[in-house]
Amino acid sequence: MLKAIIVDDEELARQVLRELLGTAGGVQIVAECANGFEAVKAIGEHRPDVLFLDIQMPKLDGFEVLELIDPPVAVIFVTAYDQYAMKAFDAHAVDYLLKPFSTERLGKALERARALLTEPDAHPFQAGDLAASARPPGQALERVVVKDGTKVHIIPIAKLDYVEAQDDYIALRSEKKSYLKQQTISSIETQLDPQRFVRIHRSYIVNLERIARIEPYTKDSRVAVLQDGSQLPVSRSGHTKLKELLGDSV
């Protein structure tokens, strides 16, 4: 018996999935969620095998939900029409269902999920990776979502001061608070708008608008002093990048 969670903001969409899963058999629905927040909570509680996930939803969209969940889960996207996302699904999701879909099509998706779940060393659904790669290319992040215990924080990009690498985590600094997230600094670097955020050091990405000045530190290293007074190290290549974006005055 597969444990499944359905996430969709439309009651009728959840209803049709519930009904067809009943017909297909072998699946136990442990939770139904109408928005992203509920989904993150329910996934943490129930640790499902399969996740049926809509993309456009209130609060958190489907990609953001994936970023916030830890347990590996077989993700099946359920969407009406989304040509960009579909390319990503091909590569990374277990499957995607286009609304409306038939019982047979749903059965196939379940088969794929089962096959992958029973493969001992298959780890095809590390949610974070999927979230990063499923986002349409060329679209910079507008906000970062972070889970803190059961709470979900949403940090709009404009309020993000800098990002610091801490082992497997990144610390996101915003409005005098730090938020830890399990993601590599290189991966978030690719998601941020390169015109606004610059990797100034192996371990630091800074919001250009927050830099007050650049000061020399040792013979060939510098520090960036931010408007709130905090100081971040700037590597030589980081300084080159800053000069390109801000001019020689730095």
Add this chain to the structure above:
Amino acid sequence: MHPVFRNNAGRVGYVAVWMVLAGLLAALMRGPGQLSWNEALSLAAPLCVFYAFVCLASWYVCRAFPPGPTSATRLVSQHLGMAILACALWIGLARLLALPMNLGTRLDAAIPHLVAVGLLLYLLSVALHYVLLAMEASREAALQARDAELRALKSQINPHFLFNCLNSISALTTTDPAKARDMCVRLSDFLRNTLGLGERASIAWRDELELARTYLEVERVRFGARLQVEMIVEDACAECQVPPLVLQPLIENAIKHGIASMVDGGIVRLESRVQGGNLEVSVENDYDPEAPSPRRSGLGLRNVRNRLDTRFGGTASLRTGSQNNRFRAEMVFPCNKAN
């Protein structure tokens, strides 16, 4: 490229016109200068060949100084200056041509006529070029208007909307067959009505509202209690003629960026009234400012703005803004009634 050169008829016609002009010019010069036909023609022909090119050049001047944005004094001084320059060159050429012909003072007597004709021909070419430009602009505008209409209609049947509707119907077929059938009927009504609109330039506001109402009813099945609708419509609006589907994008945005972003949904409120000969429409909806933004193309609003511009020029406007987590779009344009 100059419009005269765009096709053979233009080229041949232009040469023919100047041949006639050369004949007339020769006839005109004969009198005062007591010139023989031979002398007059051998002056007029090269003069006209030269001027045929000069007058073409005024096209580029006209294009560089369109009458709207250029001030009247600037326009007059610009073209008078060019006319005087062209005329001076034409007189100079006439004198040059006369040199080997031993005309003596006989040419001097014809000079005032030459000056007058030179100025007039140049200014005439300016006027004709402005007429040509206006014709091109109006053709362009008509094309753009048609493009905007086509785009509006194409973007109309939004695939998201259609597939989500079909999914709702698929859900209802087992639980509530009567409602499923009802939704099929409404969806069909909506599609049929929008398809028929392609050929029409205007429809009555009453019909546009009816379309919006059908659309909202279909969306209500999908969103259930999350979508609430308020419509306040003055009777006086009913007969105003509007571009078809001008309201539709505003309603779609209210759903897509508003209601769909809220867990508990919200209200879409539509008001319309006639004020001082204008139809004033507003669409207001709740939205969640912290919602993940669906791909905001802004295409819908831009389309509406383009269509209002091409149809009504400066007399129409579309303004948007948000306050207290409510988004508001206001559209104002002249209320023209049929006949």
